Amino acid sequence: MMMAKAKEYAAACAKAAKVLARLTTAQKNAVLSDMANALRQSHGPILKANETDMANGRDKGLDNAMLDRLQLTPARIDAMADAIDFLVGLPDPVGERRLVETRPNGLKIEKMRIPLGVVCMIYEARPNVTADAGALCLKSGNGVILRGGREALQSSLAIAEAMRPALIAHGIPGAAITVIDDPDRELLLALLKQIDDIDLVIPRGGEGLIRFVTEQSRIPVIQHFKGVCHLYxxxxxxxxxAFNILMNGKTQRTGVCNALEGLLVHQDVAETFLPKVAKAFGEKGVKVHADSATAGYFAGAELMGEDDYGQEYLALEIAIRQVPDFDGAVAHIERFGSQHTEVIVTENNDTATAFQQQVDSAVVMANASSRFSDGGELGLGAEIGISTSKLHAYGPMGLEALTTEKFVVTGAGQVRE
Amino acid sequence: MMMAKAKEYAAACAKAAKVLARLTTAQKNAVLSDMANALRQSHGPILKANETDMANGRDKGLDNAMLDRLQLTPARIDAMADAIDFLVGLPDPVGERRLVETRPNGLKIEKMRIPLGVVCMIYEARPNVTADAGALCLKSGNGVILRGGREALQSSLAIAEAMRPALIAHGIPGAAITVIDDPDRELLLALLKQIDDIDLVIPRGGEGLIRFVTEQSRIPVIQHFKGVCHLYxxxxxxxxxAFNILMNGKTQRTGVCNALEGLLVHQDVAETFLPKVAKAFGEKGVKVHADSATAGYFAGAELMGEDDYGQEYLALEIAIRQVPDFDGAVAHIERFGSQHTEVIVTENNDTATAFQQQVDSAVVMANASSRFSDGGELGLGAEIGISTSKLHAYGPMGLEALTTEKFVVTGAGQVRE
Structure with missing residues (x-):
């Protein structure tokens, strides 16, 4: 029964996606503007639904961090609307047509950018994903199925309800932005099998959620397990x-995947660099895990074993290790990194280039803070997720990552010999 | 036990892939040239192994088409070597570095092309895939795990054996091109679960094989179910x-996925066009399935019901239907096409453009034969497969489709506010 229900949701969204795929940029922007305005005018019903979610959340004993993510305020609703207005100003990748080559037989080979079709977002307690992902998918011409957690369900439904009239007014089926109102796990499992109608699954949340979705899905999944970012x-x-980049990466915001979790220091500069770090970390209350050569610099440091590295602390906590040389740093990252973001600080351009070439990570930086590793800061305008697997997209994904290219061939009657 | 064996194969190939990823273009080309020469000098052992496969195949009652695909000859071995030499001349996508933008804060954002990692090919009785896919993956810096069918196993092992010394001589672990010598189904299933070490699965074969791999794999799969190509x-x-493109698409070669399986004719030109087609099809022995308005033109035509279209005949057989207008043609293709290749013949450029925009297919052509829809003819140089799903690649896949891009960021000490 859940399979039939999932098929119905997916097929309706796929049908709506065909309408979206043919909209012009101006049409899509008009819908987005209307949606942003509708959100600004719907504080009442959205806040009321959110109160229900918050009360349920408190009853269920959600922790404060989760309740904070769940909570909506007039300012947070307006921020969602502003984000949609911002999307209006971004270039539309759909329809871009570029010449690849003209073949010796005269065939003109081009590529044309098109939407993927239907994206299924699986997320937890962040109601803003409903507005963000709905708008990003619309701008890129894709239908979207939003399957948020039970915790944020009423808020998500109210947000979608506010946005829907803009779709209808422009002749787009409401299923273009489908919010799954049934948080049943069997329905989720059935959705993950709809290979004929859903093109991409993007889970956003903890490692457990992402592993579960990857295990169960028959549809390609964008994976982003964790961010164990290093500074060398x-x-x-x-x-x-190096000091500024370290402090920014570790202490500016700790609960994010582009925060630093590891520091690798070339042994030749350890004696100069580490005492200053120890002082600052002491003042900020950063807990240090370190190898035996390094632990002595840090009061209360915990000694790390050879195999203990690679933790994602998401807190004022860091692993520090001295390395004998560049290759030692690269080898450590290869073993313990998470292919999210890795940083080198060096004044030697050849060393910087070698690091950028050799380190296998979605984002590799020289002389810049890991905290810049997100879609907005890298110039994508907006971000629907970060891929740490290499298929289709690697790193922060913007509008273009929600599209693909088809071959367009133009001839004058050529046939094959 | 099979899971441990699969893990061992996959981990060894992933380790070798890290070596491949750092090779220069010149190094990879030197290995490829040595491989091509080694194949030319290994006729004896390869043909001997192939005789074993052929004898087993005859014992097992393989049909003639399958035996023909299985059979190797000195000329066919040399053709594999020539294909590898051809790859040497193709540009290497790996290492390409392009500027995306310089951000207002001075950060330089670039993208750099890198290999995917490890590709797993699942195929049936074509021993040449062993050489072709092995060489394509090597040129693009990827490790490859080749899991061919039981039927071609001895031939595949002999081909890999001939190619291996070129790897070793250049300091590359032999596992870079891993041929699975155990055709056990449990081992295949276990390979399809190695998400940490295998990045992409490419099945080549019938729809049954591809559905099976898609169902079982936890790794992204390039899907190419079938080619139901139409000419409008x-x-x-x-x-x-139109006549030349029709005859070329239907009769030049029938057992291929870019052959025409459907003809849609605008009703205004049916009376002029169809009699000439009927005559030619009669001479060539093409069997026709048609709607009631059309069947009368063709002696012995079988009448088609409204829902009967969409067959992949792979034979001298075609479905023909008259459509009232352009939209009718597009709607038919949307319902019955396979997102492989679709063709329009028209002298009206606006109509051609509308068709190229509106038809959702990996390759959309105007005034050219569907038979041009392959990697070589579209200018990719070589082809590892055709994707009819949109993730990562859509259409014929060449060397570039075996790579991805990472973000490379260069700063001067910037930190985030």
Whole structure:
């Protein structure tokens, strides 16, 4: 029964997606503007639904961090609307047509960018994903199925309800943005099998959710398990830059996947660099895990065993290790990194380039804070997720990552010999 | 036990892939040239192994088409070597570095092309895939796990054996091109679960094989179920071009996925066009299935019901239908096409453009034969498969489709506010 229900949702969204795929940029922007305005005018019903979710959440004993993510305010609703207005100003990748080559037989080979079709977002207690992902998919011409957690369900439904009239007014089936109102796990499992109608699954949440979706899905899944980002301070580093990048990466915001979780220091600069770090970390209350050569610099440091690295602390906590050389740093990252973001600080351009070439990570930086590793800061405008697997997209995904290209061939009657 | 064995194969190939990823283009080309020469010098052992496969195949009652695909000859071995030499001349996508933008804060955002990692090919009785896919993956810096069918196993092992010394001589672990010597189904299933070490699965074969792999794999799969390609003859078509493109698409080679399986004719040109087609099809022995308005033109035509279209005949057989207009043609293709290749013949450029925009298919052509829809003819140089699903690649896949891009960021010490 759940399979039939899932098929119905997916097929309706796929049908609506065919309408979306043919809209012009101006049409899509008009819908988005109307949606943003509708959200601003719907504070009442959205806040009321959110109160229900918040009360349920408190009853169920959700922790404060989760309740904070769940809570909506007039300002947060307006921020969602602003994000949609911002999308209006971004270039539309759909329809871009580029010449690849003209073949010796005269065939003109081009590529044309088109939407993927239907995207299924699986997420937990963040109601804003409903507005963000709905708008990103619409701008890129895709239908979207939004399957949020039970915790944020009433809020998500109210947000979608506010946005829907803009679809209808522009002749787009409401199923273009489908919110699954039944948080049943069997229905989720059935959705993950709809290979004929859903093109991409994007889970957003903890590692458990992502592993579960990857295990169960028959549809391609964008994976982003965790962010274990390292900073490597090279022997030719500008140590002031290194210090600023370290403090920014570890202490500016700790609960995010682009925060630093590991520091690798070339042994030649350890004696100069680490005492300053120890002082600052002491003041900020950063807990340190370190190898035996390093632990002595940090009061209360916990000694790390050879195999203990690679933790995602998401807190004022960091692993520090001295490395004998560049290759040692690269080898450590290869073993313990999570292919999210890795940073080198060095004044030697050849060393920076070698790091950027050799480190296998979605984002590889020289002399910049790992905190810049998100869609907005990298110039994508907006972000629907971060891929740490390499298929289709690697790293932060913007509008273009929600599209693909088809071959367009133009001839004058050519046939094959 | 099979899970441990699969893990071992996959991990060894992933380790070798890290070596491949760092090779220069010149190094990879040197290995490929040595492989091509080694194949030319290994006729003896390869043909001997192939004789074993052929004898087993005859014992097992394989049909003639399958035996023909299985059979190797000195010329066919040399053709594999030539294909590898051809790859040497193709540009290497790996390492390409392009500027995306310089951000207002001075960060330089670039993208750099890198290999995917490990590709797993699942195929049936074509031993040449062993050489072709092995070489394509090597040129693109990827490790490859080749899991061919039991029927071609001895031939595949002999081909891999001939190619291996070139790897070793250049310091590359032999596991870079891993041939699975155990055709056990449990081992295949276990391979399809190695999400940490295998990045992409490409099945090549019948629809049954591809559905099976898609169902079982936890790794992204390139899907290519079938090719139900249509030709739409518009009311403004040059009917001579249409005739040539029709005959080429249906009769030049029938057992291929880019052959035509459906003909849609605008009703205004049916009376002029169809008698000539009927005569030619009669001479060539093409069997026709048609709607009631059309069947009368063809002696012995079988009448088609409304829901009967969409067959992949792979034979001298075709479905023909008259359509009242352009939209009718597009709607038919949307319902019955397979997102492989669709063709319009028209002298009206606006109509051609509308068709290229509106038809959702990996390859959309105007005034050219569907038979051009392959990697070589579209300018990719070589082809590892055709994707009719949209993730990562859509259409014929060449070297670039075996790579992805990472973000490369270069700063001067910037931190985030």
């Amino acid at each position: 301070v090279d022997k030719e580093a500008d140590l002031d830059k | 003859v518009d009311k403004e078509a040059d009917l001579d071009k």
